Amino acid sequence: MSDSNRALIGLFYGSSTCYTEMASEKIATQLGESLIDRFNIADTPIVNAQFYDFIIMGIPTWDYGELQEDWEEIWPELDDLDLTGKKVALFGLGDQIGYPEWFLDAMGYLHDKLASRGATMVGYVSTEGFEFEGSKALTPDESQFVGLALDEENEFDKTEARIAAWCEQITQEFGI
Numbered sequence: 169m170s171d172s173n174r175a176l177i178g179l180f181y182g183s184s185t186c187y188t189e190m191a192s193e194k195i196a197t198q199l200g201e202s203l204i205d206r207f208n209i210a211d212t213p214i215v216n217a218q219f220y221d222f223i224i225m226g227i228p229t230w231d232y233g234e235l236q237e238d239w240e241e242i243w244p245e246l247d248d249l250d251l252t253g254k255k256v257a258l259f260g261l262g263d264q265i266g267y268p269e270w271f272l273d274a275m276g277y278l279h280d281k282l283a284s285r286g287a288t289m290v291g292y293v294s295t296e297g298f299e300f301e302g303s304k305a306l307t308p309d310e311s312q313f314v315g316l317a318l319d320e321e322n323e324f325d326k327t328e329a330r331i332a333a334w335c336e337q338i339t340q341e342f343g344i
């Protein structure tokens with residue numbers, strides 16, 4: 169894709185049963201399709217994220233606190249990214265009732281990896297209203313998740329409002 173065809177924001181997601189993919193569509197609709205190029209990491213090399221100054225990444229947690237399989241496969245490639253000067257916002261999908269001790273863990277792993285590659289991480293949200301026992305996706309004071317928290321198993325009815333509020337938040341934090 170040439171520079172002139174590229175949108176402002178690059179969104180990269182992995183998804184095994186399509187929930188993260190559907191959330192990525194809703195986020196693109198909310199922010200405006202013309203602002204976003206959306207990629208499934210199963211088909212697009214993650215190094216392409218470097219073309220964008222504003223990056224969104226979506227990751228579900230699987231198998232008791234593990235990375236979703238496509239993220240797991242490309243994980244070593246994240247070490248080659250230079251994200252200096254880039255702003256990155258994450259969204260994570262999980263199940264706070266089925267897996268309360270590992271809620272959204274994978275988003276936490278991705279957050280720490282990208283921060284170590286120089287990214288400025290934005291898009292944190294309050295944990296208020298969620299019920300879980302443990303999560304690797306929390307800020308040090310445990311008051312916030314390090315990205316948008318979505319639970320399509322138990323709180324699908326809250327997803328739309330959560331996405332709308334978060335998109336407004338990251339638009340401000342991106343400064344676009």
Ligand SMILES: Cc1cc2nc3c(=O)[nH]c(=O)nc-3n(C[C@H](O)[C@H](O)[C@H](O)COP(=O)(O)O)c2cc1C
Pocket residue numbers: 182183184185186187188189228229230231232233234236261262263264267270271272273320321
């Ligand atoms: C076998 C299995 C294991 C899961 N393990 C976790 C987990 O450890 N932590 C969590 O927060 N959610 C867990 N989930 C919930 C998924 O993250 C959730 O279903 C998510 O929406 C899947 O997203 P995807 O369809 O994009 O892959 C698990 C779901 C399944 C079916």
